[in-house]
Amino acid sequence: MTEYSGIRGTRVKYLSSDPTLNTSTEGQVWYNSTEGTLKSLVQIKAWSSGGSMGTARYKISSANAAPQDAALGFGGGPSASSATEEYSGFSWSNGGNLNTATRGAVGAGTQTAGLRAGGFDGGPAEQDDTEEYDGTSWTSGNNMPANMRLGAGCGTQTAGLAFGGFSSPTTQTVEYDGTNWAVGGNMNTGRYYLAGFGIQTAAVAAGGNSKDDTEEYNGTSWTSVNDVTSGNTQGAAAGGILTAGLFFGGTRTSVPARTNIALDYDGTNWSTTASMATARNSLGGTSGGSNTAGLAFGGNVPPSTAATEEYNSNINAITQAVWASGGNLTTGRMYLAGFGTQDSGLAVGGATTPFPSTAKGETEEYNGSSWSEQNDLGTARKYLAGCGTQTAGLAFGGADPALTGATEEYDGSSWTSGGALSTARNNLAGFGIQTAGVAVGGYDGTALTSTEEYGGSSWTAGGNMNTANYQFAAAGILTAGLAFGGQTPTKNQTEAYDGTSWTTVPATLNTARSAMAGAGIQTAAISMLGREPGPNSVATEVYNGTNWTISANAATARRGAGGAGTQSAGLAFGGYTTVSVNNTEEFTGGTEVATASTLTTS
Amino acid sequence: MALFIYGTATNTGKGFFTAEDRRAFFLRGYPANVWVVGNNEKGAMWLAEKNGVEKTKAEAQALVTAEVTAAQAAWDALSDEQKTDMNPRPTDITLP
Numbered sequence: 001m002t003e004y005s006g007i008r009g010t011r012v013k014y015l016s017s018d019p020t021l022n023t024s025t026e027g028q029v030w031y032n033s034t035e036g037t038l039k040s041l042v043q044i045k046a047w048s049s050g051g052s053m054g055t056a057r058y059k060i061s062s063a064n065a066a067p068q069d070a071a072l073g074f075g076g077g078p079s080a081s082s083a084t085e086e087y088s089g090f091s092w093s094n095g096g097n098l099n100t101a102t103r104g105a106v107g108a109g110t111q112t113a114g115l116r117a118g119g120f121d122g123g124p125a126e127q128d129d130t131e132e133y134d135g136t137s138w139t140s141g142n143n144m145p146a147n148m149r150l151g152a153g154c155g156t157q158t159a160g161l162a163f164g165g166f167s168s169p170t171t172q173t174v175e176y177d178g179t180n181w182a183v184g185g186n187m188n189t190g191r192y193y194l195a196g197f198g199i200q201t202a203a204v205a206a207g208g209n210s211k212d213d214t215e216e217y218n219g220t221s222w223t224s225v226n227d228v229t230s231g232n233t234q235g236a237a238a239g240g241i242l243t244a245g246l247f248f249g250g251t252r253t254s255v256p257a258r259t260n261i262a263l264d265y266d267g268t269n270w271s272t273t274a275s276m277a278t279a280r281n282s283l284g285g286t287s288g289g290s291n292t293a294g295l296a297f298g299g300n301v302p303p304s305t306a307a308t309e310e311y312n313s314n315i316n317a318i319t320q321a322v323w324a325s326g327g328n329l330t331t332g333r334m335y336l337a338g339f340g341t342q343d344s345g346l347a348v349g350g351a352t353t354p355f356p357s358t359a360k361g362e363t364e365e366y367n368g369s370s371w372s373e374q375n376d377l378g379t380a381r382k383y384l385a386g387c388g389t390q391t392a393g394l395a396f397g398g399a400d401p402a403l404t405g406a407t408e409e410y411d412g413s414s415w416t417s418g419g420a421l422s423t424a425r426n427n428l429a430g431f432g433i434q435t436a437g438v439a440v441g442g443y444d445g446t447a448l449t450s451t452e453e454y455g456g457s458s459w460t461a462g463g464n465m466n467t468a469n470y471q472f473a474a475a476g477i478l479t480a481g482l483a484f485g486g487q488t489p490t491k492n493q494t495e496a497y498d499g500t501s502w503t504t505v506p507a508t509l510n511t512a513r514s515a516m517a518g519a520g521i522q523t524a525a526i527s528m529l530g531r532e533p534g535p536n537s538v539a540t541e542v543y544n545g546t547n548w549t550i551s552a553n554a555a556t557a558r559r560g561a562g563g564a565g566t567q568s569a570g571l572a573f574g575g576y577t578t579v580s581v582n583n584t585e586e587f588t589g590g591t592e593v594a595t596a597s598t599l600t601t602s
Numbered sequence: 603m604a605l606f607i608y609g610t611a612t613n614t615g616k617g618f619f620t621a622e623d624r625r626a627f628f629l630r631g632y633p634a635n636v637w638v639v640g641n642n643e644k645g646a647m648w649l650a651e652k653n654g655v656e657k658t659k660a661e662a663q664a665l666v667t668a669e670v671t672a673a674q675a676a677w678d679a680l681s682d683e684q685k686t687d688m689n690p691r692p693t694d695i696t697l698p
Contacts, residue, residue, distance in 0.1 A: 134673075223618075270691040321624065321625060322621040322624045322625060323621075324619060324620050324623070324624060325613060325615060325616060325617065325618040325619045325620075325623045326615065326616050327616040328613065328615040329616075334689075335688075335689070353676070354629075354676050355676050355677060355684065356680065356684050356688075357682050357689075369616050370615070370616065383688065426688075427688055443688070470688075471688060479643045485688065488687050517676075531690075534693050535693050535695070536693075538630070551669070552624070553630075555619060555624070555629055555630060555631045556630070556631035557630075560689070561690075576689065577632075577633050578633040578670055578673035578692050579633070579673065583613055583631070584615070584616075588621060
């Protein structure tokens, strides 16, 4: 009988608890004496369904240097198409059309810097033209020195590579520098319907028409290496880099013809990984700069498909973010203030329908399950802001219906007057704590940029925002704040505050919206619900200090809800659908945790 | 098979829908207590357990449209001064 030590060269560790789980422990096997179980940390590899493309098609091209959550697909057949679609990680949306409808073109680059080379627009000959994509529209570039259809491509818009192709199987390789094409070294085996990945100076060509050949390019010449192990495979898709590639789908000369098989490439050997759900050829695909996060889209089943599948390889168990219902507010209302945490939140003021709405002074505390009424604000008001905690809160500004600058402090039981804002305003945003609060923006007849800082008794002027704004959300503390969204027009902008001045940051919300609920801190904020230009929204976006990412949708779309909590434990309550509502929803952020598997004999 | 089940149910608060529910089936709430639920076994069971009343898509759409129409009429009746972009006119809602 083969023993573990004979395979691994070490004995199975005998441990009272699991070791620290990270990439260094991947593949290790140990005996957990407390649990009485044999355990290991294994890489979980799987495909899952993604959002379907708007247009089903095959012979679709892809910017195969793009990451899984920012992919680009363009062109395709059966008749030549000019359609371009962009993938967000959740859904596809239309991009700018190709200037020349085509199918079977070479693709490279990314969603914001894509490259299309050659293809077939109906003939009579293959194309040699080039187009560059900037994230919005395609612009014609210089022609290739050769016609090419059903070739493969990789690299970037400024360092691209195209190789192989049709009409007769060709060995040609051409290199792009962002302006001009130059001839590179020829492949050893001429072919079309091949797949490629990598960069201009470290590329891989795999498969092709009745081919299982693999070749590697070093920027000058191609070298034959180990064949793909799925057999002769044509019309597959691929992505990754020379030492970490992913190759999937295609047509085999064996039966069944169209395959769902996917292979990993480590720079030397091919190995089978998880299979796609849908077997298909002539599909689009990418996996960015690795083989751990791939995307397959479109292709021919037949018929043409719009199906998208996401590939993930991870030692972590991933739990998706989700919203669940919380206890209903006693008084349903909209445009209220909210702060605190998910299990210790406060709902303050707001308004009830019918219009013209009635300002409210009600205060309710949330304990993670239900709301309980507390003493009312001294001044009932709507469109107000607040900050702080359930035992040390602050409410300021708003309208009753006249604009007010009134500030009130909450001690966990009742409200007392504080110093008034210098500028009475409504639809402002607030963040911070009771003794270091911030009031920013809002509306007093015009949209405002001004900021005021509260020191526990009075307000003093802070730095102005760069853009006048109201009905936006905010998060953070006085010395590290964040403001996002707003109107008018509906905004996707983000500004950061350092206690002195506001800076517009490059990151923008994926969808412009106003009247959202916000919570969190400057480097881990959350935007909940709101109003997109037109409809109310169920959307959630989370900010990591660099980018906004789309997260789980809430159940009920509404604007003017109150918000509290953190990025990983948010709370949204009240708001307006077609009436003021009392719904509460609780947000639990997604997690990725390295998780050991228990080994059994079954 | 239809993608969704349509019904009315009253949101009773905490526990009305759980994280497990949201992971098991599509769920979206609309005006008039209309809920659109993913058409699978767990989705159907959820609507039944919540004492939901199943509707056809047309019936559910009619309930939502009536609610939206009433809200739009209320907004239209406001004075020009009251018609601000702070709470703009409700838009039509089309169920999936």
